[in-house]
Amino acid sequence: MSKQVLIVGGTTGIGRELAAAYARQGASVIIAGRDSTGAERTAKELNAETDTAQVRGIAADLSKPEILKDALSGIDHVDAIVLTGMRRDNNTIAGYDIAGATELAITKIVGYTTVVHALRSRISPTGSVLLFGGLAKDIPYPGSTTVTTVNAGVTGLVATLAKELAPVRVNAVHPGMVGDSPYWADNQPAVEAARARILTGVVPTMRDIVEGSMFLLENPAANGVNLDLNGGHA
Ligand SMILES: NC(=O)c1ccc[n+]([C@@H]2O[C@H](COP(=O)([O-])OP(=O)(O)OC[C@H]3O[C@@H](n4cnc5c(N)ncnc54)[C@H](OP(=O)(O)O)[C@@H]3O)[C@@H](O)[C@H]2O)c1
16 A cells, blocks of 8 residues: 555645655655635646656545544545644734634644544554644744744644644644745745744755655654754744
């Protein structure tokens, strides 16, 4: 059986890059986003880009945990689960938007957990789960209340899931700003401003995060790790 990788949030950004990297290695990759049309379209693009037929797309909306069991029922086994999907929530206390905060909190905490719950008996014993958090867990910024809270929550999820899923490994990657990710690529002034706060003076790229992610997913000794990848924060 070939290695099977599920990336929920694999239709754009870092998840998409990770899907391409696994497809190039010969793994079967299932990418999921909120709707099947978008996911199937991206899967087609990835197959063309990687010159493979390794990628397929499905819908799995993390903000609607009650539908995830059915959404994932077509997956017979999985070796690696990557949970990276989210919609950003810029939310100050003064202008607190309950809907945005609720969506992000459900997506990253209940949605991520529900995917693992739904697939728990189909994860290979030598397999692993990778959750995406972010630097905001330690370094808040105005409007990051929910982002900071859920990314800190991801560290709690790593601790509990690693215990409950053993021997399956569970880790998280916490990127700082990823300069060439779609969200930042068109905002170079913000990227330049961030560079001044990075000890290396080099803004991480999607490639850097993909390499760190593959290390956590593949290294048999990596378990319960929260890996910060941000170049060092000044
Ligand atoms: N980029 C950065 O600078 C940065 C910094 C710190 C942390 N991070 C973390 O890294 C991860 C990836 O970031 P990114 O910038 O690469 O993301 P992105 O380009 O914004 O992509 C987000 C992905 O999430 C999917 N998604 C959104 N809502 C979803 C839902 N309810 N259910 C399922 N999928 C959903 C989107 O797919 P559809 O649109 O098809 O639904 C898309 O594939 C995120 O968890 C983010 O918090 C990123």
